[in-house]
Amino acid sequence: MTTVTAINADEGAGLYALAHLDALESEAVHIFREVAGEFERPVILFSGGKDSIVMLHLALKAFAPAAVPFSLLHVDTGHNFPEVIAYRDATVARHGLRLHVASVQEFIDDGRLRERPDGTRNPLQTVPLLDAIERNRFDAVFGGGRRDEEKARAKERVFSLRDEFGGWDPRRQRPELWQLYNGRHSPGEHVRVFPLSNWTELDVWQYIAREKIDLPQIYYAHEREVFRRGGMWLAPGEWGGPKDGETVERRMVRYRTVGDMSCTGAVESDAVSIEQVIDEIAASRLTERGATRADDKLSEAAMEDRKREGYF
Amino acid sequence: MTSNLTSGEQAAAAAVERSAATSQLRFATAGSVDDGKSTLVGRLLHDSKSVLADQLEAVEHASRSRGQEAPDLALLTDGLRAEREQGITIDVAYRYFATPKRRFILADTPGHVQYTRNMVTGASTAELAVVLVDARNGVVEQTRRHAAVAALLRVPHVVLAVNKMDLVDYAEPVFAAIAEEFTTYAASLGVPEITAIPISALAGDNVVTASANMDWYGGPTVLEHLETVPVGTDPSQDPARFPVQYVIRPQTAEHPDYRGYAGQIASGVLRVGDPVTVLPSGRTSTITGIDALGAMVDVAWAPQSVTLTLADDLDISRGDLLAPSDHAPETTRDVEATVCHLHDRPLRVGDRVLLKHTTRTVKAIIKDIPSRLTLADLSHHPAPGELAANDIGRVVLRTSEPLALDAYDASRRTGSFLLIDPADGTTLTAGMAGDSFAAPAKDAETARDDEGWDF
Numbered sequence: 001m002t003t004v005t006a007i008n009a010d011e012g013a014g015l016y017a018l019a020h021l022d023a024l025e026s027e028a029v030h031i032f033r034e035v036a037g038e039f040e041r042p043v044i045l046f047s048g049g050k051d052s053i054v055m056l057h058l059a060l061k062a063f064a065p066a067a068v069p070f071s072l073l074h075v076d077t078g079h080n081f082p083e084v085i086a087y088r089d090a091t092v093a094r095h096g097l098r099l100h101v102a103s104v105q106e107f108i109d110d111g112r113l114r115e116r117p118d119g120t121r122n123p124l125q126t127v128p129l130l131d132a133i134e135r136n137r138f139d140a141v142f143g144g145g146r147r148d149e150e151k152a153r154a155k156e157r158v159f160s161l162r163d164e165f166g167g168w169d170p171r172r173q174r175p176e177l178w179q180l181y182n183g184r185h186s187p188g189e190h191v192r193v194f195p196l197s198n199w200t201e202l203d204v205w206q207y208i209a210r211e212k213i214d215l216p217q218i219y220y221a222h223e224r225e226v227f228r229r230g231g232m233w234l235a236p237g238e239w240g241g242p243k244d245g246e247t248v249e250r251r252m253v254r255y256r257t258v259g260d261m262s263c264t265g266a267v268e269s270d271a272v273s274i275e276q277v278i279d280e281i282a283a284s285r286l287t288e289r290g291a292t293r294a295d296d297k298l299s300e301a302a303m304e305d306r307k308r309e310g311y312f
Numbered sequence: 313m314t315s316n317l318t319s320g321e322q323a324a325a326a327a328v329e330r331s332a333a334t335s336q337l338r339f340a341t342a343g344s345v346d347d348g349k350s351t352l353v354g355r356l357l358h359d360s361k362s363v364l365a366d367q368l369e370a371v372e373h374a375s376r377s378r379g380q381e382a383p384d385l386a387l388l389t390d391g392l393r394a395e396r397e398q399g400i401t402i403d404v405a406y407r408y409f410a411t412p413k414r415r416f417i418l419a420d421t422p423g424h425v426q427y428t429r430n431m432v433t434g435a436s437t438a439e440l441a442v443v444l445v446d447a448r449n450g451v452v453e454q455t456r457r458h459a460a461v462a463a464l465l466r467v468p469h470v471v472l473a474v475n476k477m478d479l480v481d482y483a484e485p486v487f488a489a490i491a492e493e494f495t496t497y498a499a500s501l502g503v504p505e506i507t508a509i510p511i512s513a514l515a516g517d518n519v520v521t522a523s524a525n526m527d528w529y530g531g532p533t534v535l536e537h538l539e540t541v542p543v544g545t546d547p548s549q550d551p552a553r554f555p556v557q558y559v560i561r562p563q564t565a566e567h568p569d570y571r572g573y574a575g576q577i578a579s580g581v582l583r584v585g586d587p588v589t590v591l592p593s594g595r596t597s598t599i600t601g602i603d604a605l606g607a608m609v610d611v612a613w614a615p616q617s618v619t620l621t622l623a624d625d626l627d628i629s630r631g632d633l634l635a636p637s638d639h640a641p642e643t644t645r646d647v648e649a650t651v652c653h654l655h656d657r658p659l660r661v662g663d664r665v666l667l668k669h670t671t672r673t674v675k676a677i678i679k680d681i682p683s684r685l686t687l688a689d690l691s692h693h694p695a696p697g698e699l700a701a702n703d704i705g706r707v708v709l710r711t712s713e714p715l716a717l718d719a720y721d722a723s724r725r726t727g728s729f730l731l732i733d734p735a736d737g738t739t740l741t742a743g744m745a746g747d748s749f750a751a752p753a754k755d756a757e758t759a760r761d762d763e764g765w766d767f
Contacts, residue, residue: 016547016581016613020336020415029605029617030576033557037630037671061605062617065570066562148408155405173403174739175429175654177436178728179576180668184737198417200408 021207025058028195030179031158032062035140035193036069038183042140042193043100043133046072048084048091049258050215051144051196054204057213058195059142060095070142071098075129077121077260078105079239084258087216100136102128119239122260130166133190140183142193148200158197164188201256202281209274220277221254221269232265256281334410337543340419340434340467342458343444348475352444352513352534353407353420359520360409360535404434413539428687428702431458432652432742435465436728439543442471442534443494447480447510450490456497457687463501463749464650464704466724469541470498470506473534478512482525501690502750507541509534547613551639552580553718553726554588555670556632560619572603572619573628578670578725580636581613582620587637590628591716596637597622614725631672633716633726641726643714647676650685650720650748651707651731653699655740659707659731660698665740666732667711675712676731682706685748699741707743719746 018026035042044059046052059068074088092099104124107113113124133141147154157173159181174182183191196204208215226233226249227242234241236248239262253266254277271277343349407418419434421427435441441462445455462470472494480486491508498506509518510529517523520535532540560572586599601621602612612618620634628634635641647667653659659678667676684696684705699705720727731741 017335017544018616020334023336023615025605026576026615026617030557033574033576033617034671037558062574063558063560064603064606065564065567065572066560147406154407155403175404175433175742177433177730177742178725179437180670180728180730182668182730182732182737182739184666184732186736198406198408200410202410203415 021203021210024199024203025061025207027179027198028055028058029062031181031193031195032059032142034181035142035183036063039140039191041136041138042070042142043073043136043138044068044070044142045144046074046088046099047144047258048074048080048088048216049144050204050208050219051146053091053213053215054199054207055142055144055195056091056095057211068095068097071100073100073102073129073132073136073138073141075102075125075132076104077125077262078103078108079121079237079261081216081218081235081255081258081261083218084216100132102132104128107131118262119241120260120262121239122263125260126166133166138190139185140191140193142195144196145194146196146199146201146204147194156194156197158194159183160192160194161185162190162192166190168192202278205274205278205281209278216258218255218258220274221252221272223250224253224266225249226251226253226266233268234265235261237261334413334415335543336415336417337440337538337541338417338419338438339440339442339538340421340431340438341442341444342421342431342434342461343442343454343473343475347444347446348513349420349444352442352473352475352511352519353418355513355516355519356418356535357407357409359516360411404430411535411539414543416538428457428461428704429652429654429742431461432465432654435461435467436724436742438465438467440469440471440538440541441467442473444473444475445490445494447474447476447486447490451493451497453688455494456689459494459498459503460501460687460690463498463503464652464744466721466744466750468504468545470503471534471537472498472506472508473513474508474510475513477510477517477523477526478515482510482517482523484510484526484528487529500752502752504750507531507537509537547577547579547581550579550614550723551641552582552586552634552636553578553614553641553670553723554582554620554634555672555726556628556630556634557671558630559628570621571625572621573634574617574619575671576617577612577614579614579723581611582618583611588622588634589637589640590626591633591635591640592643592714593627593632595624595626597624597626599623631670633670633672635716641716641718643716645711645714647709647711647715647717647729647743647745649707649709649729649743649745651699651705651741651743653701653703653705653741655733655738656701657733657738657740658698658700659741664734666734667709667715667729667743668732669715669717669729670726672715673732674715675734676709678707679710680708682708706748707741717745720744721746721750 044055104121107128108115113127145153147156157176162168185191224235226235227246229246233253236242242248251268252270254269254271255266257264271280341349341353405420407420409416419438421430421434443458445451474487474490487510495506510526511518513519517525518533520533522533554575554577556573557575560574562570584599584602588599589596599620600623602609603619604612604616661678661681663678665676667674681696683692683694684703685692687704718726727745729743730739733740
């Protein structure tokens, strides 16, 4: 398998050019290695979603033939798709990785968190996440966030400094010039690192296709019981759906994002192969979050507010 | 080639292949809200069909709630609530769009005086800068400042977008005079390539589609130019530079003695068999293997991330630089540079700082600040004593350990550095080693002389 695609000689710098996926891959690997060189206790946020799967794939490539020098952290809402949890555990076992799990359910059970009236647990992830970071003294936390996802993310740095409360202050972020990342931080502070900052949803899928990366099956079209809420197709489950007046029906759907079952919607789709998924995304007239995330519809500044509090 | 795929599957596979092999252009825009920069960016995103239905719906909704009839495309690029409430842009925002020909990363930077640092940040990774002027005002102080930043940061291509042509009746002489004045100025700063385009971002003239109102203009639209401008420099023209990021030592039964040097090639081309010198130690060895993320290759080039193996067991660690033995940079502890000060705390003579150059961080002391530069007229102010936020100046530094530093003019990647506050880690200053501006391109003079010739 060749990983480098030379572009036609009449295009750009000629013989020694890099196709955009190679440029993005090289940049992400550079970021992983910078963190390995400058931090004591880095961790990769791993949810079993496609962005975190691509992150892990890049990390494996960055340090081969040695093992990845980081552990993984999953913030488990307790409302996960079973297929995704199975994928997570199989991946951890296959690569001999160490997985930390921060459980929202545990925090609810011992009273440190309270269930929200709408049953959504996405906003509840922040407290267990910060708790795990503090308890394990993680100093660098890799997230799969991309700047194309959402307005507040468009201004995010690759190295994003968080204070001892995990808070993100847009005015305190350091200017990032050239490829010089400044990871210095005081005790108690940590740095969120986003190796996929410059990737778009389409880049991620093209890379998954090129590298033949295995994904949880729910990313491809399948028949599933769903019901309509807030303009989205949600899957029923222990998390609390459907309610009175909501009827369950079987439809061909797939997921564009994978998160908490209570707020991650499926899209109707016949795309059973990666090529069909790429065609569907290229033709889609909705953003990934607009199509599938109820939590971002709460308000125009929903993500900005959650980021300030220490969310991913 | 034989294949069992259906024609539909072949087409899909071809589409994946094609789109996966497009090139990428990083560019920056500079200009103030008044110049219509946000409208231009919104127009590029909108007319290249990079704005999706839910984003456009949000903009239409916000425009209506402000009492505007047409959707305000400038709202597409407003990010944070703090900015929307105050109607300002406080930072660099990154935008992504693609056409079938190319994929674009846009660093959208505000252009007010106090935001020089943001322009510098956006321009540091840009291969092209779009400078906007209002056709009614022509080249103003701010325009000269933007041209100077592009020149200082060695952005290879500059586009002058003369906006609001609709408000000057699409008159060619207005455009020609502004283009001439700007081109002369930018060329004198050493900007190697300047393209002037008359546009109306509001009406859409010459942004994505050619204007029906300016028959006299025969050049490319902004998007056409972005799609066709050559990207990157030819790495074979530059000496190779390889800052070591991390040493890979598996120490497993399968790889008991493997020792690989991981890094991203900062410039040039590396080949198996190349003799290399390790800096600053000066020891030498030969490249025996190049692992390009899983593929063993004979040759690799900037900006690929690779892992190198060498013939000899040397003491090499993060912060060392590998360079071809016949083109190795000098090492030095005395650095003269042009800097942009970024932080609100001023930089003063005598300050003790950390200097981060490629993967190496060393202690340094500010020995002298010989001058401060006024970007608008390029006048020098000798011995300013300190540099405040957004100031550009010359500094002289002494480092605790030798650095393998290139002139920024020769290599943006290995000629640049950051100054960091050792107490709290704050990024203080961005530095570029060597002379501030490149020598004016001789071609610019020739190009104007050639205008009468019909090749």
